Amino acid sequence: MHPNPSRRAVLAATLATGLMPRARAQSARPLRLVVPFTPGGSTDILARALAPKLALALGTNVVVENRAGAGGSLGAGEVARAEPDGNTLLMGHIGTLAVNPALYPKLPYDPIKSFAPVAWVARVPNVLVVPATAKAKTLQEFIAQAQAQPGRLTYSSGGNGSAAHITFELLKLRARIFMLHIPYRGTAPSINDLIAGQVDSTFTGTPAVLPHVKAGRLRALAVSSPQRIAALPDVPTVAESGVAGFEADQWYGVVAPAGTPAAVVARLNAEINKALALPDVAQQLATEGAVPTPGTPQDFAALIARELPRWAEVVKAGNVKVS
Known part of the structure; x- marks a missing residue:
């Protein structure tokens, strides 16, 4: 009341x-x-x-x-x-x-x-990350791998309709790739399984993945912002990596x-x-x-x-x- x-x-x-x-x-x-x-x-x-x-x-x-x-x-x-x-x-x-x-x-x-x-x-900014052991070293290589194996690569998120899910959907549309979505009940478990190699990638907020990138457990391929970010100065933007006009902070x-x-x-x-x-x-x-x-x-x-x-x-x- x-x-x-x-x-x-x-x-x-x-x-x-x-x-x-x-x-x-x-x-x-x-x-x-x-x-x-x-x-x-x-x-x-x-x-x-x-x-x-x-x-x-x-x-x-x-x-x-x-x-x-x-x-x-x-x-x-x-x-x-x-x-x-x-x-x-x-x-x-x-x-x-x-x-x-x-x-x-x-x-x-x-x-x-x-x-x-x-x-x-x-x-x-969102960061596209893959396990440290992943084959792809750049976003271009990741997209090429997804295009060569439609539906074989997976991406995790904190749940259906979550920001990570929607951000990856935008990437799929712009890069013209098809990947399988694996939803979790929360961001933390989705990242834990990514580190363990149970899924191939995620595209989620910087705070949740930055410690794992710094510790070498995950590899950052690209950030969603228009410019590079101070926390990851060596990681290019999605737009820099060939997907023109992409922005999804x-x-x-x-x-x-x-x-x-x-x-x-x-x-x-x-x-x-x-x-x-x-x-x-x-x-x-x-x-x-x-x-x-x-x-x-x-x-x-x-x-x-x-x-x-x-x-x-x-x-x-x-x-x-x-x-």
């Missing part, structure tokens, strides 16, 4: 005067930052980097809760139904907020109507339930932007291959609106199904 108007007005006034820590201490309610995926993926890593800074700034506990299922739809739906009081937030990303509407005919939320965008947190941001008071949204936005500017957070994100994207709630709203039709086209062209 949503709070009544008078309670909401009091909360907004409290936040606007900068007394959020005291209000939260009195309510003894922790702030829930819901991650709609299993632990270990890019969304989870970024949420856990942000949570302690928010806790310090807001004077309350910030609990990261993993609510996985249906490509992030279950966790997102839970936040959409929560009270719009600033105590429940979603670490949303390209899948939950831009891809899922094209995949699920009966989503428990609307990416535009169900949420109040709070802050665009980061942009994370993941993006992440915080949203609150629709109806959250503007003052609450503004305060949360300000604190998230401050956290992103902290040297240790910036360094942590850079180490993970993530690029901070501070801005206004309106900036994040515009991104969501822009990305929805783009990925709907990919889902349709690739005939992507979630079951």
